[in-house]
Amino acid sequence: MRLSQSLTRDPDAEALVSQVIKNGLLPLSQQGVRRARAYIEERAAAAPPGPPVDRIEDVSIPSEGGAIRARIYRPVGKVPMPIVVYLHGGGWVVGSVAASDAFCRRVVDAVPCVLVSIDYRLAPEHRFPAAVQDAVAAIEWSASNGAASGGDPRRLIVLGDSAGGNLATVAVRRLLLQGKDIVARQILAYPGVTGESADTSGGSGDQWPLTAADMAWFRDQYVDKDMRSHPDVAPLNADVKGMPPTTLLLGGCDPLVAEGIAFAEHLAGAGVSVDLHLYTGQIHGFLTLDPSILPRSREALGVVANAIRGQGS
Numbered sequence: 001m002r003l004s005q006s007l008t009r010d011p012d013a014e015a016l017v018s019q020v021i022k023n024g025l026l027p028l029s030q031q032g033v034r035r036a037r038a039y040i041e042e043r044a045a046a047a048p049p050g051p052p053v054d055r056i057e058d059v060s061i062p063s064e065g066g067a068i069r070a071r072i073y074r075p076v077g078k079v080p081m082p083i084v085v086y087l088h089g090g091g092w093v094v095g096s097v098a099a100s101d102a103f104c105r106r107v108v109d110a111v112p113c114v115l116v117s118i119d120y121r122l123a124p125e126h127r128f129p130a131a132v133q134d135a136v137a138a139i140e141w142s143a144s145n146g147a148a149s150g151g152d153p154r155r156l157i158v159l160g161d162s163a164g165g166n167l168a169t170v171a172v173r174r175l176l177l178q179g180k181d182i183v184a185r186q187i188l189a190y191p192g193v194t195g196e197s198a199d200t201s202g203g204s205g206d207q208w209p210l211t212a213a214d215m216a217w218f219r220d221q222y223v224d225k226d227m228r229s230h231p232d233v234a235p236l237n238a239d240v241k242g243m244p245p246t247t248l249l250l251g252g253c254d255p256l257v258a259e260g261i262a263f264a265e266h267l268a269g270a271g272v273s274v275d276l277h278l279y280t281g282q283i284h285g286f287l288t289l290d291p292s293i294l295p296r297s298r299e300a301l302g303v304v305a306n307a308i309r310g311q312g313s
Contacts, residue, residue, distance in 0.1 A: 049102055082114070
């Protein structure tokens with residue numbers, strides 16, 4: 001499957017990008033780690049809050065590098081319900097449970113599920129494979145402990161966007177290699193899957209929200225150059241036979257779209273059931289943005305909700 005290199009952004013995405021450019025925001029790669037993290041937290045705090053949730057609990061999950069923080073969201077609903085392990089985006093460098101709070105609330109409001117949001121270790125303080133180790137530990141912990149919050153371990157779903165999508169599918173594959181077939185479905189939004197520079201010939205990598213310079217900077221923080229073809233960095237290079245059914249959401253005006261399509265084909269070629277949703281006029285990060293800022297994110301959230309709901313009972 002090939003995309004035109006001259007796609008036009010949807011009106012809501014174009015308005016958002018134009019406003020950010022007008023405001024003169026520096027790319028994250030030019031802000032540095034500390035300021036980039038602060039910006040993500042500030043932007044999340046300024047955005048509309050998510051809907052109310054019946055119960056929220058902060059917990060610690062044991063991992064190879066020590067305890068990692070997680071937040072469990074529990075809505076009102078019929079018990080047991082699906083368990084969703086959420087791994088946030090942010091280039092393995094920025095983002096947090098706190099910054100993801102509104103999105104997590106929107107997910108459990110859209111479809112009753114027990115959602116476990118993970119504060120995996122970030123680079124450059126914790127380089128590859130620290131975040132992968134945390135993702136694996138979080139999925140296993142959720143399978144063992146999710147029932148205490150009303151979840152059904154037989155309906156365990158892993159959800160990740162961007163770098164979180166990369167971690168999600170890498171962790172699921174690691175568990176399968178260990179003989180632990182515990183994930184019923186993976187939902188991946190615009191994951192990075194090659195470990196190399198994305199194809200930005202269509203112009204999508206020269207403007208906010210994700211530039212070619214940002215992608216190179218994120219990779220430099222996360223992983224050594226000689227490890228970038230490793231299947232746990234570049235799942236496009238992995239043997240994916242036996243992976244669970246996969247829902248994949250991609251934006252056509254995202255520099256990661258070509259590798260996302262290639263990954264869908266890679267999964268399908270290995271016999272994996274793939275449900276691909278391509279939003280040709282959307283930008284990187286569209287799923288997690290508030291609908292008041294980017295209205296089409298509501299449609300994408302509906303796809304995620306249907307994928308969760310589709311795991312049956």
